[in-house]
Amino acid sequence: MHALKSVSGTAGVLTLMVFAAGLLSACDVVPGSEAWCDKMAKKDKTSWSMEDAKTYAEECVIDPAKEDLKDMKDDISQ
Numbered sequence: 453m454h455a456l457k458s459v460s461g462t463a464g465v466l467t468l469m470v471f472a473a474g475l476l477s478a479c480d481v482v483p484g485s486e487a488w489c490d491k492m493a494k495k496d497k498t499s500w501s502m503e504d505a506k507t508y509a510e511e512c513v514i515d516p517a518k519e520d521l522k523d524m525k526d527d528i529s530q
Contacts, residue, residue, distance in 0.1 A: 483504075484507055485511075488511075488512075489508065489512035492504060493512070
């Protein structure tokens with residue numbers, strides 16, 4: 453009977469580990485983050501959804517360009 457508890461405990465731990473790994477893999481990079489932008493830049497553009505394209509344009513192209521322009525303006529005015 454003790455051996456059955458040991459197997460059950462091991463199976464429970466393995467099940468928990470698989471469940472935790474599933475949760476972690478579901479928590480992919482946050483859309484719009486630098487890691488997400490890098491990932492999307494390497495991904496085939498034909499596989500992007502419309503939402504991916506919109507988010508990429510806003511967060512990875514337009515917003516960084518605005519920040520660069522703001523920084524340049526600040527540098528000039530100093």
